[in-house]
Amino acid sequence: MKKDISIGALSSRAGVKVPTIRYYEEIGLLPEPTRTESNRRIYDEQSVDRLCFIRHARELGFEIETIREMLALADKPQRSCARVDALARGHLKVIDSRIERLTALKHEVEGMIRSCSRGRIAECRIIEVLTHPG
Amino acid sequence: MKKDISIGALSSRAGVKVPTIRYYEEIGLLPEPTRTESNRRIYDEQSVDRLCFIRHARELGFEIETIREMLALADKPQRSCARVDALARGHLKVIDSRIERLTALKHEVEGMIRSCSRGRIAECRIIEVLTHPG
DNA sequence: CTTGCTCCTCTAGTCACTAGAGAATGTAGG
DNA sequence: CCTACATTCTCTAGTGACTAGAGGAGCAAG
Numbered sequence: 001m002k003k004d005i006s007i008g009a010l011s012s013r014a015g016v017k018v019p020t021i022r023y024y025e026e027i028g029l030l031p032e033p034t035r036t037e038s039n040r041r042i043y044d045e046q047s048v049d050r051l052c053f054i055r056h057a058r059e060l061g062f063e064i065e066t067i068r069e070m071l072a073l074a075d076k077p078q079r080s081c082a083r084v085d086a087l088a089r090g091h092l093k094v095i096d097s098r099i100e101r102l103t104a105l106k107h108e109v110e111g112m113i114r115s116c117s118r119g120r121i122a123e124c125r126i127i128e129v130l131t132h133p134g
Numbered sequence: 135m136k137k138d139i140s141i142g143a144l145s146s147r148a149g150v151k152v153p154t155i156r157y158y159e160e161i162g163l164l165p166e167p168t169r170t171e172s173n174r175r176i177y178d179e180q181s182v183d184r185l186c187f188i189r190h191a192r193e194l195g196f197e198i199e200t201i202r203e204m205l206a207l208a209d210k211p212q213r214s215c216a217r218v219d220a221l222a223r224g225h226l227k228v229i230d231s232r233i234e235r236l237t238a239l240k241h242e243v244e245g246m247i248r249s250c251s252r253g254r255i256a257e258c259r260i261i262e263v264l265t266h267p268g
Numbered sequence: 269c270t271t272g273c274t275c276c277t278c279t280a281g282t283c284a285c286t287a288g289a290g291a292a293t294g295t296a297g298g
Numbered sequence: 299c300c301t302a303c304a305t306t307c308t309c310t311a312g313t314g315a316c317t318a319g320a321g322g323a324g325c326a327a328g
Contacts, residue, residue: 278321279318285312287311291308293305294305295305296302296303
């Protein structure tokens with residue numbers, strides 16, 4: 001017998017707020033769970049996994065529609081790996097470019113702090129750095 | 135004599151859509167530009183730079199309020215060095231944590247791609263990797 | 269002059285949540 | 299068993315940062 005999980009328990013175990021879970025259900029990202037006699041949602045271990053997956057994918061910056069696609073592919077994984085691979089590769093490019101530009105900005109702010117500690121801000125180049133990066 | 139730039143030209147040069155430019159003006163991120171006799175907005179080269187900066191900062195995930203502060207910080211570099219230093223250090227922390235998180239995410243995605251070497255469908259572990267990463 | 273592009277303002281819609289009201293149901297202490 | 303409080307329910311509305319569309323006016327080219 002598998003134990004029932006309330007929406008609150010699911011929330012804390014997956015690290016996703018209760019209203020967000022209901023929102024995911026509303027948009028069809030999570031299936032409608034069975035309910036108790038008194039109309040409360042009951043989940044199982046699989047729901048925790050699915051929701052954890054969604055949370056991590058969101059943290060990675062994947063959009064809901066992409067996650068929806070990945071979940072669909074995961075449900076029948078024949079021939080789906082290449083597609084997921086492509087999705088991930090596309091996102092990796094975005095992440096790399098962000099890291100690059102952030103690092104440039106970091107150096108510039110560090111430079112500002114250094115000149116500030118010497119009692120003068122000769123020239124603020126923050127805007128320049130971000131205006132025409134790379 | 136500096137040449138006038140229409141909102142459409144500014145849009146394509148900065149890579150920011152026309153309604154977004156008007157939105158930025160509305161929330162005070164861009165100053166209200168002068169207008170032609172027929173009420174059309176006219177910008178200059180400096181507007182292009184400022185807007186480019188905003189676009190890149192947004193792409194890096196900075197919130198509008200943070201960008202507003204950074205612009206202010208860049209505008210008055212001469213006085214109150216201590217305050218500028220504090221602001222800069224604060225921003226540096228944010229930038230550092232952002233780089234850190236992005237780098238972690240990058241490794242996760244790279245791990246996903248490695249686990250998902252094409253042609254070996256049985257070995258696709260992307261969903262698993264994202265469900266319980268680390 | 270007329271066709272079509274750009275611009276104006278305004279309202280409303282989008283995404284991915286987030287917050288709050290008000291009611292019912294579940295749980296723990298006394 | 300009663301009471302107090304927590305959790306859940308549905309519903310509506312708000313957020314940030316845009317985005318799209320209506321309806322109208324100006325401008326430039328053929």
